[in-house]
Amino acid sequence: MLTDILLILLKIVAVVLLFAMPIGSLMTLLGDRKQSSMIQNRVGPNRARLSIIPGLGRLPLVGIPHFLADGLKMIFKEDAIPDGADRTWHNIVPAMALFPAIVMWAVIPFHDHYCTGEIVVQNYRDICVEGQTRNFFSIANLDAGLLYVFAISGVSVYGAAIAGWASNAKYSLIGGLRSSAQMISYEVSMALSVAGAILIYGTLNLNEMVVQQGHLIGGWLPMWGIVVQPLAFFIFLGAMMAETKRAPFDMPEGESEIVAGYFTEFSSMKFAVIQLSEYVATVFVGALIATIFLGGWQVPYLYGDGFHFGNTPTAALELPYWAVIALRIGAFSFKTIFILWLQFMLRWTLPRFRYDQVMNLGWKIFLPLSLANLVITAFVVAIL
Amino acid sequence: MIDHIAILIIFIFASILGATVVALSVFFGPKNPNRWKKTVYESGSEPFGDSRLKLDIKFYMIAISFIMFDVEAVFLIPWAVVAKKYGLYGFAVAFVFITILAIGLVYEWGRGGLEWD
Numbered sequence: 442m443l444t445d446i447l448l449i450l451l452k453i454v455a456v457v458l459l460f461a462m463p464i465g466s467l468m469t470l471l472g473d474r475k476q477s478s479m480i481q482n483r484v485g486p487n488r489a490r491l492s493i494i495p496g497l498g499r500l501p502l503v504g505i506p507h508f509l510a511d512g513l514k515m516i517f518k519e520d521a522i523p524d525g526a527d528r529t530w531h532n533i534v535p536a537m538a539l540f541p542a543i544v545m546w547a548v549i550p551f552h553d554h555y556c557t558g559e560i561v562v563q564n565y566r567d568i569c570v571e572g573q574t575r576n577f578f579s580i581a582n583l584d585a586g587l588l589y590v591f592a593i594s595g596v597s598v599y600g601a602a603i604a605g606w607a608s609n610a611k612y613s614l615i616g617g618l619r620s621s622a623q624m625i626s627y628e629v630s631m632a633l634s635v636a637g638a639i640l641i642y643g644t645l646n647l648n649e650m651v652v653q654q655g656h657l658i659g660g661w662l663p664m665w666g667i668v669v670q671p672l673a674f675f676i677f678l679g680a681m682m683a684e685t686k687r688a689p690f691d692m693p694e695g696e697s698e699i700v701a702g703y704f705t706e707f708s709s710m711k712f713a714v715i716q717l718s719e720y721v722a723t724v725f726v727g728a729l730i731a732t733i734f735l736g737g738w739q740v741p742y743l744y745g746d747g748f749h750f751g752n753t754p755t756a757a758l759e760l761p762y763w764a765v766i767a768l769r770i771g772a773f774s775f776k777t778i779f780i781l782w783l784q785f786m787l788r789w790t791l792p793r794f795r796y797d798q799v800m801n802l803g804w805k806i807f808l809p810l811s812l813a814n815l816v817i818t819a820f821v822v823a824i825l
Numbered sequence: 826m827i828d829h830i831a832i833l834i835i836f837i838f839a840s841i842l843g844a845t846v847v848a849l850s851v852f853f854g855p856k857n858p859n860r861w862k863k864t865v866y867e868s869g870s871e872p873f874g875d876s877r878l879k880l881d882i883k884f885y886m887i888a889i890s891f892i893m894f895d896v897e898a899v900f901l902i903p904w905a906v907v908a909k910k911y912g913l914y915g916f917a918v919a920f921v922f923i924t925i926l927a928i929g930l931v932y933e934w935g936r937g938g939l940e941w942d
Contacts, residue, residue: 449831453838519854523865525876536843543839547832581831588902589832609876610865622884625891632898639905705866710850714843797941800887804939808894808930815901816923819908823916 452580456546464778465720466508472785475504480789511713518709523609526706530607535707535714538600541593542718542725548586549728550648552578552738552769553745560745560762565656565752567745578738578770579648586647587639590729591632594684597722598624601686601693601703604715608706616702620686620693623799627683630807634676637811637818638666638733651737655744660751663741666734672814674734676807678780681726683803685719687784689791692799727780728773735776738769886938897926 478485486504491497522531558572576582583589598621605617642650656664667674683690694702704715731737742748745765747756760768794802865872900922908915933939 445827446830446834449827449834450838452831453835457835457838457842516849516853517855518850519856519858519862520850521858521862524863525865532847535847536840539843539846540836540839543842544832544835547835576828580835581828583828583832606877608865610872611867611876611878613865614876614878618880618884622887625895626887629891629894629898632895632902636898636901636905639902640908643906643909645902645906700866700868709854710846714846800939800941804890805934809927812923812927812930815905816920819905819916819919822909823913 448577449580452577456549456551456580457543460774461543461546461721461724462717464781465724466512466717467505468720468724468781468785471503472781473788474507476785477789515710515713520709520711521706523706525609527607527609530603531707532711534600534604534607535711535718537603538597538715539718539721541597541600542721545590545593545722545725546728547580548583548589548647549725549732550579550582550651550737551773552766553648553652554578554582555766556745556762562744562746562749562754562756565744565749566652582646582648584644584646587635587645587650587733591628594631595628597684600715600718604707605703608703610706612699612701612705613703616693616699616705619699619796620703623686623690623692623803624684626800626803627680627807630676630803630811631680631684633808633815634673634680634811635733637673637815638670640815640818640822641669647732647737651732651739654736655739657742657752663736663739665736665739670734670814670818672810673818674730676811676814677734678730678783679802680807681730682784682787683799685722685726687719687723687788689787689794690799691788691793692796723784724777724781726784727777730780731773731776735780736772737776738773740768740772743768883941890933890938893929894926 475485486507487501489501489504489506489510490499491502491506491509522528553567554569554574555577556567556569556572556574559570561568561570601620601624602617605613605615605620608614638650639645642653644650644653650666654663654665658664658668662668686693694704699705704712707715742750743760743765744756745762747759747765750757865876901919904915904919908919911918
């Protein structure tokens with residue numbers, strides 16, 4: 442029991458502090474500043490230096506010292522709370538925003554369960570014989586994994602809404618209202634578009650979904666979510682981007698209209714925490730889309746004992762188990778970062794929507810399309 | 826069981842992490858407020874009136890529509906998990922359900938419930 446709890450703590454530290462947070466905060470630098478500067482034909486951050494480390498004192502290091510300096514600087518800034526603000530909620534809200542962004546990571550599988558025995562591949566599945574399976578690569582293997590994600594993403598509305606209300610400022614209130622209305626609008630099409638994928642896999646367990654995506658259609662085409670549910674992929678990507686208030690959907694914090702939206706009146710580390718939670722949520726979108734639609738940790742044709750081309754019992758190219766695990770975790774990270782890169786490219790390519798356009802897109806385009814997608818998928822599954 | 830304990834542990838972990846990071850700036854940051862720091866930012870003009878304004882009715886409309894369609898999703902997701910077992914009969918039953926809700930969406934759309942100026 443104690444070793445189990447220690448293992449859980451180890452997994453949480455590894456996933457949250459060594460995967461989600463570093464990628465999230467590095468993306469603030471590389472995605473949001475360096476990439477935007479390239480797109481806008483600027484140099485971007487290049488002044489800060491790591492002069493305490495000998496040998497690196499003169500190198501700009503693509504601006505990475507800036508991100509270290511920014512994080513450190515925020516700690517030593519004054520925490521200003523405006524008059525009339527609700528001090529209790531003003532203090533609690535940054536933690537409330539960070540909470541859902543972190544706990545959502547609990548169900549993301551980074552690899553299949555570890556097998557202590559030998560692996561036999563049957564019908565595109567790894568079957569563990571003469572051994573036990575241990576859950577080393579996801580924090581919790583919940584059967585209701587996807588429902589858990591929806592539940593927690595529903596909770597994340599509160600962070601923005603209460604932040605807007607607690608500040609006692611007009612810009613904040615408008616930002617909070619806009620963000621809560623936008624998030625609940627897109628939650629509907631998010632849940633309904635992914636229902637088609639649930640229909641095909643017949644499970645809510647994210648790891649089981651990924652295992653089923655190892656199936657090859659006709660012996661050569663991997664049955665990834667994007668292959669069987671292409672429309673749902675695009676609706677889900679759009680809805681999730683609106684959920685995280687990123688990219689063309691950043692109405693709640695539209696700089697040119699309402700300053701910074703619901704976190705206008707937040708300063709110092711509180712501001713940094715709200716920003717960080719947004720970036721961690723963006724990384725989570727990448728991980729979730731990779732899991733449901735891009736095959737998660739699956740590498741095409743790679744199974745537990747090596748590469749199989751077609752439904753064969755023996756591997757065409759055998760690989761040791763550790764190499765398979767390393768390849769699969771690498772593939773999962775690559776897919777996550779690819780979706781992140783796509784989100785940042787969209788952010789700097791498309792202009793911001795008007796608010797009525799955001800609402801029309803959610804209710805009049807995404808919702809009917811995802812309903813139609815669900816009906817057609819259900820019909821095809823029923824007659825097959 | 827161990828998976829649910831894991832969820833509990835990550836809840837505690839996330840709460841502690843959030844509280845610690847927010848507390849950092851409270852301990853290390855300077856404390857010298859003045860009148861101008863304590864006013865809210867309204868693009869330079871003096872703030873006037875109460876900031877907790879009356880809300881537009883449209884936000885309530887969105888919230889009500891959300892409840893309707895989110896409950897729909899709550900009913901459809903368990904059906905989607907087991908739909909393969911029930912074949913065409915299961916599809917027909919769900920189709921009736923989805924049709925009724927689609928009529929609701931069309932009605933709301935027609936009455937202007939989804940219009941945003």
